[in-house]
Amino acid sequence: MPDINSIQEDRAPEVEQKPSAGFKQKLTALLASLQNRFAKFFTSPTFDKIKQNPFLLYSAIGGVALLVVVLLLLLILLLLPSKKSAPEKLESTPLESQISQEEMQKLLSAPLPAPSIEEEQDSSVDNLIIKGNMLYDQGYRQEAYEVFRKIADFSQSIANYNLGTMELKSELYQDSIAAYNDSIQTGQNVSVSAINAAVAAFKLDRFDLYGHYVKIANDNLSEILNEPFYSYAYALVSYYQDRYFETLSPLLNPNSIDFATQNNRLAAHVFTIFGDDVNALNHLKAAANPEDNKAIGLLYARQAEYASAKAHLLRYLQDHPQDIESLMALQIIELKLGNYAEAAANLDSITSQKKFQQIAKITYPIKVVINPELFDVSMAQKTFWERDFENKDKIGYKMLFYFAPYRVFDAKKALEEIAQASNFAHINITEGKNILLRSATTSKIDREIIRALVQLESKDLRAALKFLKTSTASNPNHAILYYNLGLVYAQLGQYEEAYTNFIRAYYLDQNDYISGIFAVLSGRFSHKDTDRVVFDMVQSYQDHEAQDHIKDTTLHTFYGNFLNYLNDNQIQESDWIAQAKVKEPIYYALEYVYALKNKDKEAMLEHIGALKNLFPNDVVVNILSILTKSFGDSVQDISISMYNLFNSDNLDLRPLYYGGALPRELYVYTGFITGSLQNQAKIMQAHLTAGPQDPRGTMQTLGLIGIYQKDFQKAYTIFNTLVDELHESDSHTRFLAAVSAVGAGNYGDATLLLQLAKMETPNAYEARYALGLLYQAAGNLKAAATSYNFISLADFRSEFFDFQIDTQKIYSYELESQQDSTKKPSTQSHQNPRTLNFTPAIPQAFPPATPAMPIAPAATQAR
Numbered sequence: 001m002p003d004i005n006s007i008q009e010d011r012a013p014e015v016e017q018k019p020s021a022g023f024k025q026k027l028t029a030l031l032a033s034l035q036n037r038f039a040k041f042f043t044s045p046t047f048d049k050i051k052q053n054p055f056l057l058y059s060a061i062g063g064v065a066l067l068v069v070v071l072l073l074l075l076i077l078l079l080l081p082s083k084k085s086a087p088e089k090l091e092s093t094p095l096e097s098q099i100s101q102e103e104m105q106k107l108l109s110a111p112l113p114a115p116s117i118e119e120e121q122d123s124s125v126d127n128l129i130i131k132g133n134m135l136y137d138q139g140y141r142q143e144a145y146e147v148f149r150k151i152a153d154f155s156q157s158i159a160n161y162n163l164g165t166m167e168l169k170s171e172l173y174q175d176s177i178a179a180y181n182d183s184i185q186t187g188q189n190v191s192v193s194a195i196n197a198a199v200a201a202f203k204l205d206r207f208d209l210y211g212h213y214v215k216i217a218n219d220n221l222s223e224i225l226n227e228p229f230y231s232y233a234y235a236l237v238s239y240y241q242d243r244y245f246e247t248l249s250p251l252l253n254p255n256s257i258d259f260a261t262q263n264n265r266l267a268a269h270v271f272t273i274f275g276d277d278v279n280a281l282n283h284l285k286a287a288a289n290p291e292d293n294k295a296i297g298l299l300y301a302r303q304a305e306y307a308s309a310k311a312h313l314l315r316y317l318q319d320h321p322q323d324i325e326s327l328m329a330l331q332i333i334e335l336k337l338g339n340y341a342e343a344a345a346n347l348d349s350i351t352s353q354k355k356f357q358q359i360a361k362i363t364y365p366i367k368v369v370i371n372p373e374l375f376d377v378s379m380a381q382k383t384f385w386e387r388d389f390e391n392k393d394k395i396g397y398k399m400l401f402y403f404a405p406y407r408v409f410d411a412k413k414a415l416e417e418i419a420q421a422s423n424f425a426h427i428n429i430t431e432g433k434n435i436l437l438r439s440a441t442t443s444k445i446d447r448e449i450i451r452a453l454v455q456l457e458s459k460d461l462r463a464a465l466k467f468l469k470t471s472t473a474s475n476p477n478h479a480i481l482y483y484n485l486g487l488v489y490a491q492l493g494q495y496e497e498a499y500t501n502f503i504r505a506y507y508l509d510q511n512d513y514i515s516g517i518f519a520v521l522s523g524r525f526s527h528k529d530t531d532r533v534v535f536d537m538v539q540s541y542q543d544h545e546a547q548d549h550i551k552d553t554t555l556h557t558f559y560g561n562f563l564n565y566l567n568d569n570q571i572q573e574s575d576w577i578a579q580a581k582v583k584e585p586i587y588y589a590l591e592y593v594y595a596l597k598n599k600d601k602e603a604m605l606e607h608i609g610a611l612k613n614l615f616p617n618d619v620v621v622n623i624l625s626i627l628t629k630s631f632g633d634s635v636q637d638i639s640i641s642m643y644n645l646f647n648s649d650n651l652d653l654r655p656l657y658y659g660g661a662l663p664r665e666l667y668v669y670t671g672f673i674t675g676s677l678q679n680q681a682k683i684m685q686a687h688l689t690a691g692p693q694d695p696r697g698t699m700q701t702l703g704l705i706g707i708y709q710k711d712f713q714k715a716y717t718i719f720n721t722l723v724d725e726l727h728e729s730d731s732h733t734r735f736l737a738a739v740s741a742v743g744a745g746n747y748g749d750a751t752l753l754l755q756l757a758k759m760e761t762p763n764a765y766e767a768r769y770a771l772g773l774l775y776q777a778a779g780n781l782k783a784a785a786t787s788y789n790f791i792s793l794a795d796f797r798s799e800f801f802d803f804q805i806d807t808q809k810i811y812s813y814e815l816e817s818q819q820d821s822t823k824k825p826s827t828q829s830h831q832n833p834r835t836l837n838f839t840p841a842i843p844q845a846f847p848p849a850t851p852a853m854p855i856a857p858a859a860t861q862a863r
Helices: 023-042 045-051 054-079 101-109 120-137 141-169 173-185 190-203 207-219 230-240 244-252 260-273 277-286 290-302 306-319 324-337 340-351 354-361 377-382 394-403 411-422 439-457 461-474 479-492 495-508 513-525 531-543 545-551 553-566 585-597 601-614 619-629 635-646 654-658 661-674 677-688 696-708 712-724 731-744 747-760 765-777 781-790 807-817
Strands: 366-370 406-408 429-431 801-805
Touching: 141 173, 141 190, 173 190, 173 207, 190 207, 190 230, 207 230, 230 244, 230 260, 244 260, 260 277, 277 290, 290 306, 290 324, 306 324, 324 340, 324 354, 324 801, 340 354, 340 765, 340 781, 354 781, 366 731, 366 765, 377 661, 394 479, 394 513, 394 585, 394 619, 394 661, 406 439, 406 479, 439 461, 439 479, 461 479, 461 654, 461 696, 479 495, 479 513, 479 661, 495 513, 513 531, 513 553, 531 545, 531 553, 545 553, 553 585, 585 601, 601 619, 619 635, 619 654, 619 661, 635 661, 635 677, 654 661, 654 696, 661 677, 661 696, 677 696, 696 712, 696 731, 712 731, 712 747, 731 747, 731 765, 747 765, 765 781, 765 801
Parallel strands: 406 429
Antiparallel strands: 366 801
16 A cells, blocks of 8 residues: 555656755745645644643644744845845756755655544545655656655545445445446555455355456555555455465464454464364454354354353353354254253244244254264273263163072972973072962962073073063062063163063062162163152161061161162171072172272172172173273273183173173173174174074174174164064164164164154153254254253263264255355365354455555455
């Protein structure tokens, strides 16, 4: 931009130089100049302020009067005749002899005093006028003409530029282009006018003009080489030419600090293009105003700093309560924070207004995905013992179900019949009592239970389940049958059904503490309110403590310790197992899980060792034995031990082929964290093709391996076969099929499977949460809010499901809104897809210019 310090003059040696006109002429010129100055002074805002202050006014009048007197005296002296006669013609004296060239250059280059606030608007033009007058008076007429021509062009350029900027802000893009073009034609401020014209052309989808003006801006950058906003303008031109790397360099290395705000804002935008959210946030915060709370919140969200993101979005929404983008972003953040009630409330608020519903559906659409944490091996290795997705004592509860005994009336007789039927006599059973049954019926029911126990001895839970369901239907008041049926369901991982049978067994015989305790454990998996059951058991235990202790000390201590475990209390006795005549496996299991809760590795090793003595080939015991040795450390160092275990010929894999949830989950999960899944899949596949046995347990294991191998389509095929063809239609199998379907992208099938799982297990929070996400992804925001509300009071986080912003949908929505997308220049060619989600907004264009202020941009339009 031209100003007094930027115009370069060269002395014109060919121009004729006139001698001085003498003192009289100088004085006359001085008087004229002073008259001009006084006229300006008396009409300036400064004089208006002086008039309001009497002291300053009188002082000014006195000073002016004194100056007038002095000038009159000088004039009188000048008019008096000289005593010496002057020559008729003075000898011509070159200008250089009166004022040296060096003095002239100092005069022309010296900056004038800074204008006052009132004069600031006109100071640049005034300075140019004064400079032109000085050049003219000193005989540099050609240079003076050039200055006056620049004044005319400069004023015209300023007027057209400001007109274009006002029309651009008023969205009169065609008119603004015309005004900027007129400014460009003057040859002044070409680059900045061209950049703004390009912004207006972009708004009109006139990409031919857009490219034309960007090229003009680039070709004329040299005109502002010495301006303080040169580096910023260079960055803008690079940005609009999609040269993003070149954009950052001048922004990070500016030639002036005068435009730090503009630099930071554009740098924040460019950093989002490269997905560098940290630097984007830092630069935006350095230039932020209250309107930037939205962008800052979104950038925090991209870095998973959800609490900070929420705080900034709430501040923004205080001033913009109906901003749909902010409301939807806040709803997503609430989901990430696990604030399901708030997430549901946001959706309810948005969907209550019809004008917002359609906009909300296309604002930050989500895509349901499998939780990435599920496949983070390093995290799994470090936190194996602390996984608490289903409940805080997941492993402990499942261990207690696995080692719990089945019940018969006559244990000795049952063992004899089992041995005759299966050639095995080692089964975990105990005698039970049922006060509602007469002795005449016990023998018949015992025989029905034994049929199930034969299947249980061979680890075939599904066959045993079939017998027990038939027996229970025939004997609806048999507490032992309900207990056994509940235990099979619990071992299969079907906790809703387990709770139903355990609680019925307990209410049929309220002296049966173990049924009540197991009802509480299974109820916690399915999020039941079991506080009343716990209270009743503790009260009954205390009321009968003395007589029960005398009657059976070991059993009484076992129940007491178990109730303490339920209530997170300290176990009262520690050496009770050593004093027991019969050492049941569940005694050691209870002590193990209590040591696990207390992080007592020594006690854990002692009790898992005792279980291994009882069940030396059991897959669960052997896996837990190896895992316990690494307790407190990362389990990555046990890979070789686990690999050798899985390939051992002595390991009993029947719980995997025919059994329940815990063996399968331990086997697959430890294979995942030790890198053995591929080998385990081969073992399962070999068993599946080897014989005609029931394939359901093996297929369950293979399906779960497929999930952890991220082979979701294969896993979905397996689980779908289990549900549709083999009628393994329990809620847990349907849920795993839905997990596989989501991973494979079969969202419609996943929604149907989760609906069925939810109907069978109403309190299945995983299913409810996944359904909410799927409904939201499909645009059914009301149904999504209903699902989130159902889990709003739960301390819940999903093990299997998560979501992302669906950038592909955003792209498709943008393409649909562009009628001529094929002609649009590549403004997103290098952008990280996430930039479409949370990109800091950048103001529209360069601000209006004034003669005293360089024509420089404050920011630019985010494309």
